[in-house]
Amino acid sequence: GAVVSQHPSWVICKSGTSVKIECRSLDFQATTMFWYRQFPKQSLMLMATSNEGSKATYEQGVEKDKFLINHASLTLSTLTVTSAHPEDSSFYICSARRGIPLHFGNGTRLTVT
Amino acid sequence: GNSVTQMEGPVTLSEEAFLTINCTYTATGYPSLFWYVQYPGEGLQLLLKATKADDKGSNKGFEATYRKETTSFHLEKGSVQVSDSAVYFCALSSDRGSTLGRLYFGRGTQLTVWP
Numbered sequence: 001g002a003v004v005s006q007h008p009s010w011v012i013c014k015s016g017t018s019v020k021i022e023c024r025s026l027d028f029q030a031t032t033m034f035w036y037r038q039f040p041k042q043s044l045m046l047m048a049t050s051n052e053g054s055k056a057t058y059e060q061g062v063e064k065d066k067f068l069i070n071h072a073s074l075t076l077s078t079l080t081v082t083s084a085h086p087e088d089s090s091f092y093i094c095s096a097r098r099g100i101p102l103h104f105g106n107g108t109r110l111t112v113t
Numbered sequence: 114g115n116s117v118t119q120m121e122g123p124v125t126l127s128e129e130a131f132l133t134i135n136c137t138y139t140a141t142g143y144p145s146l147f148w149y150v151q152y153p154g155e156g157l158q159l160l161l162k163a164t165k166a167d168d169k170g171s172n173k174g175f176e177a178t179y180r181k182e183t184t185s186f187h188l189e190k191g192s193v194q195v196s197d198s199a200v201y202f203c204a205l206s207s208d209r210g211s212t213l214g215r216l217y218f219g220r221g222t223q224l225t226v227w228p
Contacts, residue, residue: 006156034215043202043220044157093156095216104149106156 003027004096006105013084013112021079021108023094029074030096035067038091038107047092050077084112115140119203119219126193126226134188134222136177136203144205146170146179146186147216151200160188160201193226200224 005024013019023033031052036044048069049057056069066088068080077096081088093107120135138146145164149157161170166181175190186203203219 041221041223043218044216046215049215103159104157109154 004094004103004105006094006108008108009106010109011111013110015085015112016083018080018082019084019110021081021092021094021110023077023079023096023105025075025096025103028096030077031074032097033071033077034095034097035069035077035079036093036095038093044093047079081110084110086112088112115144115205115207115217117203117205117217117219120222121220123223123225126224128195128226128228129192130226132188132190132193132197132224134201134203134224136186136188136219138184138186138203138205138217140184140205140207142207144207146177147204147206148175148177148186148188149202149204149218151202151221153199157202193224195226195228198224198226 003026005026007022011019033050035047037047038044046059047062047067050069050071052071052074058064066082068082071077089110089112091107091109094105096103117138147162148160150160151157160175161172161177163170163179166179169176169178175188177186177188179186200221200223202221204216206216
């Protein structure tokens, strides 16, 4: 069964609003979670590494003020897309690390209108 | 640095055909290697993995062998089914320092199997 739960699975929002995506590890504690973004017909791009109890580490070119990551507990990380714009429309996927990071959420399809 | 180069698709096959999707990598240290599968509209599912040289990962009829000498991890299946239609990603996981646990993905290969 799924060991990483991502919610919501899809969301439509208006331009200028903020959207929060949750990633939960269901039966283990994840000190590290990873957030990826996937453009249509392309590979996954790592956005940031989320560390419990500390600030996230963002990849080069990812705006930390736009993509806010909070890893408040050992089982929950959230990604908030602030002031969303149509170009933020994408598929966002989280991964939780238990040993080797094998476990992915089912992804969130974000559409900004 | 770490990177994965994967055969570009799309790949179109008839049912029961033989499948090979090539994957090569560059890495520092001793990475673990993975194949993930993504069905339409879904997240990634681990298909198989290998953690050291000469290991063979296998699952659902798919196989891949970790070849250190050729830095490759090619995915094979002897007889594909329509239900295998998906995007396949080759990936490696670093075993070092600040990048420990991070996954590096290939660009993905779209497989379509026709009945």
